[in-house]
Amino acid sequence: MHTDQLIACPTCDVLNRDEDVKPHTVARCARCGTVLAAPKSGAMTRIAMLSLTALVLLAAAAGFPFLELRAQGLSHQASVLDAVLAFSSGPMAPLSLATALLIVLLPAARYCALIYTLAPMALGWRPAPHAAAAYRWAERLKPWAMAEIFIIGVAVALVKVSGLARVGLGPAFWAFAALLVVTILTDNAICRLTVWKTLKTRSAS
Amino acid sequence: MENPENPQRFLTAAAAGLAGCRVCGTANPGGARACTCCGSPLAAADPASLQRVWAWLAAGLIAYVPANVYPMLRTTTFGRSSENTLIGGIAELFSHGSYGVALIVFFASIVIPVAKFLAIAYLAVSVRKLAALGSHGRLVLYEVVEFIGRWSMIDVFVVAILTALVQLDFAAAIAPGMAAVSFAISVAFTMLAAQSFDPRLIWNAESENLNDHA
Known part of the structure; x- marks a missing residue:
């Protein structure tokens, strides 16, 4: 049998036969159960559109007012940039850079890479140059893109503060909340091995 | 879970003399340094x-x-x-x-x-x-x-x-x-x-x- 007809399970290395999988069914590794293929009709289009949505929401989250604190006649506004710069004074400055990367820059980079790889697929075109490298990076960045964790952190912080002061929620807060939903939808729509297979067949043809 | 008592039934890429890619699942020829499909480095x-x-x-x-x-x-x-x-x-x-x-x-x-x-x-x-x-x-x-x-x-x-x-x-x-x-x-x-x-x-x-x- 030719090696093209085999899939080595990325988790346990067992060779599985690469058969055509019907849409909306799931093929799993015979030994460890890792999902090897989960084709969904229109998945590429959906992922590309969700990534575009996420990018717009990220831009809105970074630009619009985020939170406002009011207590005893005093008020203070904080943007997402202020949250990033919270550690900027003194020896903690590198943590500011890390926060900026984790909550805005890396998610943005990941969504750009996803659009770059998958938009040509969705339109039925040949993959863009270096699409494989871009998609590899999108997958590598995934654990480090923490925009959705940030918004849960915001919720915890709001509960801590709510006893002491009134908090006003700005558009950036809702943009981040929507981003949480969009991120979960995107991650559920992506089947890694199916994307690789599509990339492989499209670049060959 | 189908056959826990007989794991030998399964042939791994490494045992077959191939190099499986952990990123995209391509079975590369043994000894390959980088995956032919996605370009990731391969290691046993x-x-x-x-x-x-x-x-x-x-x-x-x-x-x-x-x-x-x-x-x-x-x-x-x-x-x-x-x-x-x-x-x-x-x-x-x-x-x-x-x-x-x-x-x-x-x-x-x-x-x-x-x-x-x-x-x-x-x-x-x-x-x-x-x-x-x-x-x-x-x-x-x-x-x-x-x-x-x-x-x-x-x-x-x-x-x-x-x-x-x-x-x-x-x-x-x-x-x-x-x-x-x-x-x-x-x-x-x-x-x-x-x-x-x-x-x-x-x-x-x-x-x-x-x-x-x-």
């Missing part, structure tokens, strides 16, 4: 790679100590300043009656990090010999650790938001403490430890052990 499952796991894990463990000792937050209200450690912050939430949030923070900053250290250490140790927990159980453990590890970063974000938000001049101001940095470093290192663990090793121990008995 090697127990020596566990040294990387142990190194990141030790670094994460070391960084977790100051994260607990030093203050996470420094709060100044009307000229009086107080410092809160990780545990102190949770105790305060609890005494305010926010049990739900106290529980979330307790899980994110104490239970998950400690459980993660133990789980990664267990996975790395159990590669050498057949463990009490079967291969499938350990695979689930590995996937849970990989999925949940990043959520510990919540604590660092809470500090960032509180610092940005609570700046009411004299009335109340919050500044971050050194523990925020060491906690972030600890979470990042443990994430790297989990990522350097090669799940293919879980199954290697199983087949080697069977060969010994045969």
Whole structure:
């Protein structure tokens, strides 16, 4: 049998036969159960559109007012940039850079890479140059893109503060909340091995 | 799960003289350095790679100590300043009656990090010999650790938001403490430890052990 007809399970290395999988069914590794293929009709289009949505929401989250604190006649506004710069004074400055990367820059980079790889697929075109490298990076960045964790952190912080002061929620807060939903939808729509297979067949043809 | 008593039925890419790619699943010809499909570097499952796991894990463990000792937050209200450690912050939430949030923070900053250290250490140790927990159980453990590890970063974000938000001049101001940095470093290192663990090793121990008995 030719090696093209085999899939080595990325988790346990067992060779599985690469058969055509019907849409909306799931093929799993015979030994460890890792999902090897989960084709969904229109998945590429959906992922590309969700990534575009996420990018717009990220831009809105970074630009619009985020939170406002009011207590005893005093008020203070904080943007997402202020949250990033919270550690900027003194020896903690590198943590500011890390926060900026984790909550805005890396998610943005990941969504750009996803659009770059998958938009040509969705339109039925040949993959863009270096699409494989871009998609590899999108997958590598995934654990480090923490925009959705940030918004849960915001919720915890709001509960801590709510006893002491009134908090006003700005558009950036809702943009981040929507981003949480969009991120979960995107991650559920992506089947890694199916994307690789599509990339492989499209670049060959 | 279909055939747990006879794992020999399965042929791995390595046993067939091929090099399986851990990124895209392509079965490359043996000896290939980079995957022909996605260009990722290829490496056979090697127990020596566990040294990387142990190194990141030790670094994460070391960084977790100051994260607990030093203050996470420094709060100044009307000229009086107080410092809160990780545990102190949770105790305060609890005494305010926010049990739900106290529980979330307790899980994110104490239970998950400690459980993660133990789980990664267990996975790395159990590669050498057949463990009490079967291969499938350990695979689930590995996937849970990989999925949940990043959520510990919540604590660092809470500090960032509180610092940005609570700046009411004299009335109340919050500044971050050194523990925020060491906690972030600890979470990042443990994430790297989990990522350097090669799940293919879980199954290697199983087949080697069977060969010994045969």
